[in-house]
Each structure stands twice: as structure tokens, then as C-alpha cells.
Amino acid sequence: MTTFNLDAVTATPGPDLLSPDNAMMLFVDHQPQMFFGAGSADRASVINATTGLAKAARVFDVPVVLSTVAAESFSGPILPQLRAVFPDAPVVDRTSMNAWEDQALVDAVKATGRRKIILSGLWTEVCLVLPALSALSQGYEVYVVADASAGVTPEAHEHAMQRMTAAGAAPVTWLQVLLELQRDWAREETYAATLDVVKEHGGAYGMGVVYAQSMIDPHAAG
Numbered sequence: 179m180t181t182f183n184l185d186a187v188t189a190t191p192g193p194d195l196l197s198p199d200n201a202m203m204l205f206v207d208h209q210p211q212m213f214f215g216a217g218s219a220d221r222a223s224v225i226n227a228t229t230g231l232a233k234a235a236r237v238f239d240v241p242v243v244l245s246t247v248a249a250e251s252f253s254g255p256i257l258p259q260l261r262a263v264f265p266d267a268p269v270v271d272r273t274s275m276n277a278w279e280d281q282a283l284v285d286a287v288k289a290t291g292r293r294k295i296i297l298s299g300l301w302t303e304v305c306l307v308l309p310a311l312s313a314l315s316q317g318y319e320v321y322v323v324a325d326a327s328a329g330v331t332p333e334a335h336e337h338a339m340q341r342m343t344a345a346g347a348a349p350v351t352w353l354q355v356l357l358e359l360q361r362d363w364a365r366e367e368t369y370a371a372t373l374d375v376v377k378e379h380g381g382a383y384g385m386g387v388v389y390a391q392s393m394i395d396p397h398a399a400g
Contacts, residue, residue: 180301187365194348196358200236202292203231205244206277206299206306210254216300216328218335224300225259227326230379231298232263237371238359241290245283247305248302260311272334274369287313294319296355297347298326303338310342320347323355353380 183235186280208228221315236243239389242264246256249271251373256269272280288296295318299305307329324343343349350358353376358374373391377384391397 182236190362194319195361195392196294196296196355197361198240200292200293200323201296202241202243202287202290203235203296203298204287204295204309205232205242205256206309207245207247207248207253208300209246209262210297212253212300212305213257214326215330218302218329218332221328222378224326224328225257226300226379227323229255229259229263230375231296231323231326231355233375233379234356234359234372236263237368237375240296240350240359241292242267243270243283243286245272245277245280245299246266246321247272247275247277268291276308276312277305279399287383292341293317294321296321296323296350298323298352300328301334302327302329303334307338307342310383311345312346313336314346319396321350321355322347324349324351325351353383 186299191297216224226384232242232339244260244264244267247253249258249269262307270280270286271282272283274280277283283312297306297310297320306322310322313320314342320342324339327335339349346374357377360368363369373387377387380387
């Protein structure tokens with residue numbers, strides 16, 4: 179048991195928190211055929227969350243790896259909204275359902291030099307749980323973005339989330355990731371861009387920001 183030392187308590191973030199310097203994002207199989215079978219959540223909401231998550235990566239310059247499965251023969255191209263955020267990023271296309279069994283993908287993740295993987299994709303019970311468990315077994319820390327992912331049924335999604343959590347993965351949401359990366363509203367270099375993502379994809383919270391900035395003060399949101 180760790181001994182608690184009150185004198186060692188400081189106003190510093192814990193090591194488990196995500197930051198622009200310690201994390202990377204892995205997007206797996208956000209493709210038309212996979213969305214056709216996704217029934218655990220409203221598809222438009224999953225697309226919105228995925229796009230918001232991608233924009234969070236862009237705002238904070240977090241390294242990103244994009245991957246598809248059988249894009250030309252079965253599943254179709256990567257989500258257009260995701261491609262629009264990263265128009266020039268390479269996409270690792272695979273044959274394996276487990277992305278972690280594709281050497282090119284693992285090499286791309288390793289090349290980021292980051293240990294924390296922010297993971298999202300379709301379907302939760304296959305294309306997420308398999309690489310999540312594989313990465314965890316090799317010492318990575320995995321943060322699964324639940325609302326930017328979906329399973330065939332609500333039960334499939336939930337059971338897969340439970341399986342990953344039991345193995346050590348941390349369940350998060352896209353907005354949680356965005357705000358954890360910002361963390362301090364005094365960080366002016368990303369303040370405006372963060373609120374732009376909130377206004378575009380944050381639903382009622384985003385509308386609240388629009389209202390506050392328009393009716394109260396331009397800096398009322400943070």
C-alpha cells in the first residue's frame with residue numbers, strides 16, 4: 179500500500195490524465211459497411227462524436243493513426259467527415275479484424291512514441307475489443323471513446339466496454355477527451371479552437387456557449 183504523504187501533495191496533474199504530449203488517437207474502421215451494422219447508438223450521434231474527437235486531435239496536434247478494413251473490397255472508404263479533418267493523413271487498410279495483428283498499423287502507433295492510446299471505432303465488440311486487449315497486454319494504456327464507437331446491438335457494445343474496462347482500459351467520451359486536453363481555460367493558444375469544436379459538436383453545451391458568448395460576454399464560456 180502506498181503511504182500517503184501530505185507534504186508531497188502539489189497542484190499538478192496526475193499521470194493518468196491525457197495531455198497533448200502523452201497521447202495518440204487510433205481511429206478504427208469508421209466505414210459505411212460498418213455503420214450499416216451498427217445498432218447500439220444513433221449513427222448520426224456516433225458520426226458527430228467521431229468528428230468532434232478528430233477535431234480535438236487537430237486542435238492539440240495529437241498524433242493520429244487512421245485505419246480501415248477491406249476498404250476497396252467490402253467496407254468502403256473511411257468516414258468522409260473524418261477524412262475531411264485529416265485530408266492528407268495515410269490510412270492503413272487491413273485484412274485483419276484485429277488491427278493489432280497488422281504490422282503496418284502497429285508500426286504507425288509505435289512511431290508516435292506515445293503510450294496512451296485514445297481508441298475509437300466500429301464495431302465495439304470486434305474491431306475495438308481485439309486491439310484494445312492486444313495493446314493492453316503489451317503495456318499500452320488504452321482509453322476507449324465510447325460515444326465515438328458502436329456495436330451491432332446495445333448489449334454487444336456494453337459487454338465489450340465491460341470486457342475492455344475489466345482488462346484495464348479506461349472508458350471516456352469525446353467531449354471528455356477534448357476538455358481533458360484543454361484542462362485550463364487560461365491556455366489561450368487553444369482556448370478559441372476548443373470552444374469552436376464545442377460549438378460545432380457539443381450539442382446543448384455548444385448552444386450554451388453560443389448563447390453565453392453572444393448575450394453575456396465573448397469570454398463567458400470559460
